[in-house]
Amino acid sequence: xxxxxxxxxxxxxxxxxxxxxxxxxxxxxxxxxxxxxxxxxxxxxxxxxxxxxxxxxxxxxxxxxxxxxxxxxxxxxxxxxxxxxxxxxxxxxxxxxxxxxxxxxxxxxxxxxxxxxxxxxxxxxxxxxxxxxxxxxxxxxxxxxxxxxxxxxxxxxxxxxxxxxxxxxxxxxxxxxxxxxxxxxxxxxxxxxxxxxxxxxxxxxxxxxxxxxxxxxxxxxxxxxxxxxxxxxxxxxxxxxxxxxxxxxxxxxxxxxxxxxxxxxxxxxxxxxxxxxxxxxxxxxxxxxxxxxxxxxxxxxxxxxxxxxxxxxxxxxxxxxxxxxxxxxxxxxxxxxxxxxxxxxxxxxxxxxxxxxxxxxxxxxxxxxxxxxxx
Ligand SMILES: [Zn+2]
Numbered sequence: 001x002x003x004x005x006x007x008x009x010x011x012x013x014x015x016x017x018x019x020x021x022x023x024x025x026x027x028x029x030x031x032x033x034x035x036x037x038x039x040x041x042x043x044x045x046x047x048x049x050x051x052x053x054x055x056x057x058x059x060x061x062x063x064x065x066x067x068x069x070x071x072x073x074x075x076x077x078x079x080x081x082x083x084x085x086x087x088x089x090x091x092x093x094x095x096x097x098x099x100x101x102x103x104x105x106x107x108x109x110x111x112x113x114x115x116x117x118x119x120x121x122x123x124x125x126x127x128x129x130x131x132x133x134x135x136x137x138x139x140x141x142x143x144x145x146x147x148x149x150x151x152x153x154x155x156x157x158x159x160x161x162x163x164x165x166x167x168x169x170x171x172x173x174x175x176x177x178x179x180x181x182x183x184x185x186x187x188x189x190x191x192x193x194x195x196x197x198x199x200x201x202x203x204x205x206x207x208x209x210x211x212x213x214x215x216x217x218x219x220x221x222x223x224x225x226x227x228x229x230x231x232x233x234x235x236x237x238x239x240x241x242x243x244x245x246x247x248x249x250x251x252x253x254x255x256x257x258x259x260x261x262x263x264x265x266x267x268x269x270x271x272x273x274x275x276x277x278x279x280x281x282x283x284x285x286x287x288x289x290x291x292x293x294x295x296x297x298x299x300x301x302x303x304x305x306x307x308x309x310x311x312x313x314x315x316x317x318x319x320x321x322x323x324x325x326x327x328x329x330x331x332x333x334x335x336x337x338x339x340x341x342x343x344x345x346x347x348x349x350x351x352x353x354x355x356x357x358x359x360x361x362x363x364x365x366x367x368x369x370x371x372x373x374x375x
Contacts (some may be wrong), residue, residue: 001119166254169201227271254292
């Protein structure tokens, strides 16, 4: 049972104009996959909204009521803005805030349920890793990965590995499980020295109390390409496997690590992104797959289409057919840097990968992590 949890409803649950997340994402992916002939209707599980009980596994009731109330009027009280960080430029009031988050979070629970029934599922709307129990943060309102982790705990899982490949550090996830030895958090991301969330995601943050040694950050320099990213991922996974044998893992697949993404300084090709996915699966078996950040809609649709091909066991077609090209061309999105030729994105599905060896800086980081975790 290989399933994509999704819905075309997201089309009408967008962020406000000028927000990086105003773009079509899940609906575009579904339309693109259909046009490419890469998905059958019966492979799609229609997303459902999260229940109150599921939301309360992680979030506070007062925060949920503030989101719900703000959704009703599409407005925000000053005290809510201050207390919950909603109604800001970063986390605006829009249909995405409450309705979209409910759907994305319900979908993550659905993906977990498929996994518990012995199947495999991908929820591309998930992976909103910045939301705190009672505070919006980094475009995220409801933390569906954390709800999923809590859901797994409730189902009796004692050792849960959370792997985050988004270009940004999963600050809220780290904080929530920092003193917890039943959840190992591994995150590869742009160093907070130069990227959001700036305050956390450093290598020395390894957990506290019982959770000490169960939080690994791999903060990487600007301009990371496939070869050194895969080196860092393989080495960090090897360390994790030496100290933690998970019952289950959740993989967050933010596509803002791709070279086309204008909100990050990473330079991965989608072939490198796919190899990262393959590497995790080869080393750990099947997991629960969630989306994440990603602000270039075309890059995102191509990369997640590749992930779906792998999950569903399909051959990867080399060319993008004319119907699918029309789907991509119909997206209302202006290239941030018009000088870069991106026409390849509309012709081919899979990029060429580069095998550049790791820089000394990245090798030294891995040595440091080995010393922190294994000695
Ligand atoms: Zn991100």
